[in-house]
Amino acid sequence: MRYADIPSSFNIASYFVDRNPAERTALLTASGPVTYGELAARANQMGNALLELGVRQGDRVLLALSDSVDFVAAWYGAQKIGAVTAEVYTFLQVKDYKYYLNYVSPAIVLADSTTVDRLREAGAPDLFSLDDPVFGRQSSTLEAAPTTKDDVAIWKFTTGSTGAPKACVLTARSPLLSFSWYAQGVLGIQPSDIVLPVPKLFFGYARDLTALFPFGVGAAGIVFPERSTVEKLFELIAEHRPTILVNVPTMMSAMVSHPAASGQDFSSLRLCTSAGEALPGELYRRWMDTFGVEVVDGIGSSEAYHIYLSNRPGQSRQGSLGQVVPGYQARVVDLDGVPVPDGEVGRLEITGETVALEYWQAPEKSAETFPRAHTVRSGDLVTRDADGFFYYQGRADDxxxxxxxxxxxxxxxxxxxxxxxxxxxxxxxxxxxxxxxxxxxxxxxxxxxxxxxxxxxxxxxxxxxxxxxxxxxxxxxxxxxxxxxxxxxxxxx
Missing domain, CATH: 3.30.300.30 (ANL, C-terminal domain)
Incomplete structure (x- = not known):
């Protein structure tokens, strides 16, 4: 898919939820499966509630919700009315919530029992818990707002591992192109897939791979409110038999080191994705020796929406980040932006239509990170070999x-x-x-x-x-x- 292939009129919720057969399973939960029809109805109720509360197209909605069907429905409900969604972790401190509230200036904040008290203490204006009756009395039908592929639709925050989190301002085309280029073009996602995430849904890497990319083909994701522990993951794999495990190296290390690792049945898994941080070659070897499930390692960023370098199933090269995902161009450049030869260390520069427009309220940093339209010059140091495989060498600031x-x-x-x-x-x-x-x-x-x-x-x-x-x-x-x-x-x- 190319940018030109996307119709000008485009709504994320209409594409990823409403067009799926109502009877197909969208989400698996501890309470049972949830169909696309049920999810669409709940998303419509959420959208109608937001409209009643005064949210309009282009307004920002901040979600501070535990992983649940309502998290997914609220996200799509906001998208359906043309609002801009942003999500934060549910176990932050009051001071952290104050930062996000001041930075985002949302039209409304959606909370649940896990977050509402700390958000109230942080002084959140227009704060509503999903327990509020307004979310239960709405119609389950809703017409999608007249949004376009170039409208701002999503804020994804940088992780804050090296500084205060910044919002990457992304348009509606970004998730659709990323779905086509990465989920279909690399992972080969199928209607029969069931996706289990290790990170929680506030993290775009997990949300997209669990409750967006699968919906592009009518597949299913698993949602659970508990923190991700090795024991919980072993339990969910045994119960739901997922086909894709969305993982990070830290949890992979904990899983292979667990005393019960050798007794697990991972035969349902066709692959495990890894991103978020570098996957050491030694950990890859230990994972394969323990579980035998292929790891498709890659690298992406909030700045470019999702994964842009990745190994391919059946063609993984241990220790590498893989090759360029279809739809992107990648260069390795020096500090002045001049390309360096293969084998030399340089900064990774990515060009593609999914790249963010800017960092919100950070013009100087935006100019440094986004040197040209649709291009992000990352702080990741890499080398590229003659076969086009990239190797992570750390962060420039590390x-x-x-x-x-x-x-x-x-x-x-x-x-x-x-x-x-x-x-x-x-x-x-x-x-x-x-x-x-x-x-x-x-x-x-x-x-x-x-x-x-x-x-x-x-x-x-x-x-x-x-x-x-x-x-x-x-x-x-x-x-x-x-x-x-x-x-x-x-x-x-």
């Missing part, structure tokens, strides 16, 4: 200058992860006598000393790359989306 030489923390982390005792690790810089040194935070499965791990790295990498300080910890800090929180580690003494 590089450490040790002994006058630039060092990528990811290289040290991958080395540490090849040690049998290391489950997770992260490397950040710290200052000692005015010099930058690498410090490793390591989660282990068996007893090992910091000195042993230093010697392990020394024997495998250049001498200046070994971590001068190794700290054995019980867990690594994570952001709400499950990514490593490097800011928290950099602040550790």
């Amino acid at each position: 590089l450490l200058k040790v002994g006058g030489v630039w060092v990528a923390p990811a290289e040290i982390e991958n080395c540490l992860l090849s040690h049998d005792a290391v489950v997770e690790c992260a490397v950040v810089g710290y200052q000692e006598d005015g010099l930058t040194r690498p410090r490793a935070f390591v989660v282990v499965s068996s007893e090992v000393s910091g000195t042993e791990l230093q010697d392990f790295v020394r024997a495998r990498l250049a001498p200046h790359k070994y971590p001068r300080d190794v700290r054995i910890v019980s867990a690594l800090p994570k952001t709400a989306s499950g990514k490593l929180d490097r800011r928290a580690l950099k602040g550790a003494n």
